[in-house]
Every structure is written in C-alpha cells, then in structure tokens.
Amino acid sequence: MLPKNGYQRKRNLFDPKSPQPFRLSRSRLENFLGCPRCFYLDRRLGVEPPGIPAFTLNSAVDALLKTEFDLYRRQKKPHPIMEQFGVKAIPFIHPQLDEWRENFKGVQFHHRETNLIVTGAVDDLWVDPSSGDVFVVDYKATSTEGRISLDQEYRQAYKRQMEIYQWLLRKNGLNVNAVGYFVYCNADKSKPLFSSKLEFSIEVIPYEGNDGWVEDAVLRAHRCLMGPRLPESAENCEYCQYRRLSFSMENPRSEASAQGELF
Ligand code: SF4
Known part of the structure; x- marks a missing residue:
C-alpha cells in the first residue's frame, strides 16, 4: 500500500551496506520472480505496489x-x-x-x-x-x-x-x-x-x-537488491502497460514519452 503521506516508505528497506540481516518473506520472493523491477522499487526504494483487499x-x-x-x-x-x-x-x-x-x-x-x-x-x-x-x-x-x-x-x-x-x-x-x-x-x-x-x-x-x-x-533476489539501478520490467504485465499509457497521455510532450521509454 502506498504511504498515506505520499512519500516513499523509509522503513524495512534493503541497504546494501548494512551488516544487519534483512527479512525476505516468501511472498516478496514470489514478487521478485514475477517482476524484479517492482520488487526493487518496493524493497530497495520503498515504493510499494497498491494494496489489495484482504480475502x-x-x-x-x-x-x-x-x-x-x-x-x-x-x-x-x-x-x-x-x-x-x-x-x-x-x-x-x-x-x-x-x-x-x-x-x-x-x-x-x-x-x-x-x-x-x-x-x-x-x-x-x-x-x-x-x-x-x-x-x-x-x-x-x-x-x-x-x-x-x-x-x-x-x-x-x-x-x-x-x-x-x-x-x-x-x-x-x-x-x-x-x-x-x-x-x-x-x-x-x-x-x-x-x-x-x-x-x-x-x-x-x-x-x-x-x-x-x-x-x-x-541468490538472484539478493543480487537484484544489491544492484545500483532499477532492473528491467517483466514482460506482458498489464499494470506496466497501464502505467506507460497513463504517463504518455498525461505527459504527451515528455521526451521519455516520445521515445516510448518511460519506466
Ligand atoms: S512490469 Fe511494471 S508494473 Fe508490472 S510488476 Fe513489473 S514494474 Fe511493476
């Protein structure tokens, strides 16, 4: 869930320099397997995907x-x-x-x-x-x-x-x-x-x-977290297609939009 104040989450972030062990749950590992980019955004940069209602x-x-x-x-x-x-x-x-x-x-x-x-x-x-x-x-x-x-x-x-x-x-x-x-x-x-x-x-x-x-x-999830930059997005993810399209509609003149390289 996105933080209510609109800022990035500051807690529970992976810090490559920290000697402290970092907790990685089964569901986060599954997120990594689904898309390393969203995993990195969440665990390394504090941008969580939108929450879903509890079942x-x-x-x-x-x-x-x-x-x-x-x-x-x-x-x-x-x-x-x-x-x-x-x-x-x-x-x-x-x-x-x-x-x-x-x-x-x-x-x-x-x-x-x-x-x-x-x-x-x-x-x-x-x-x-x-x-x-x-x-x-x-x-x-x-x-x-x-x-x-x-x-x-x-x-x-x-x-x-x-x-x-x-x-x-x-x-x-x-x-x-x-x-x-x-x-x-x-x-x-x-x-x-x-x-x-x-x-x-x-x-x-x-x-x-x-x-x-x-x-x-x-091991691969750890390598991903240690990396200095955002990894590639998963292919065929409808959320990313939505993000790309929304961004290009909202920012029709942006350079990235023109190049089709938004995320
Ligand atoms: S493809 Fe894009 S929206 Fe989908 S999980 Fe990856 S970064 Fe997130």
Missing part, C-alpha cells in the same frame, strides 16, 4: 480448518478427510508449530551467504508416524463448478509456495517428504437458497514438490 472469506475457511485439524492433533488421530483421501498421516505436533503458522514470524532460515532471513508461514504440517516424514499442507478456498486442477497458470505460484515451505523446513532440520497436500474447499453456489450458509466439498490434492530452484532464486 476475508478465505481467511475464515483457513481459521476454521486450523481449529478442526488442531482437534485431531490433540487426539493424535487422522482427520476423516485424510483417511477419505488415503493419506497415511496425522496432524504434526511440534513445539514451534504455532510460530511457524504465524504470519509475521513463520518458518525462518538465515541464509548466511546473502545475509537474508527467508520466512514463510505454513497453514499446517502432517506427519507419517511410521517414517517420521513431514508433509507440508496448504489450505485453499474457492468456488468452481469445474474440476480443481493445479495446472492452471496462476496456480503455478501455489506450487512454488509449497516448495519454498519445503525448503525452509528442511533448512530447519525437518525430514520433509517431497509430497505436500493442498486441502481444497470448494463452495457450492448451485443451492437454491443461501440460508446464511455456504456448503463446501473438500478435496485433498497431493503435489510432489521440487525445491531445487529456491536457493538460486534467493
């Missing part, structure tokens, strides 16, 4: 699922949905689990080579009691009549999200299985009446992750 209904589903899985965690039993989908695991018990699920803490790893503290908050972890393997679990809420598939373009970010969590947890010494699970809650909008309730069907979708790219992404 409060999704958050409500997340909170209720957490409460429900915690019930089975205390009982050391699998949730019926895990049995229904053939997942041989129970909710994981670990003294740091609450911290790992907390948004502004999360799982943390100090990457010494870059002095970045990479963070990410997981929704849940399950464990296979016989092997000790831990599974990363991510809750998702949607409403679709079609089949839920992880192959859609925008869901590639969900896979990267899972793989960053797997990387972070392995760096914290956990024996993380390559398979993670998405618990997908799909709201039924075909009911004749709302009657003050949404009804969901729940699906557990396994995904085999590969975190082999994460370390390289952290």
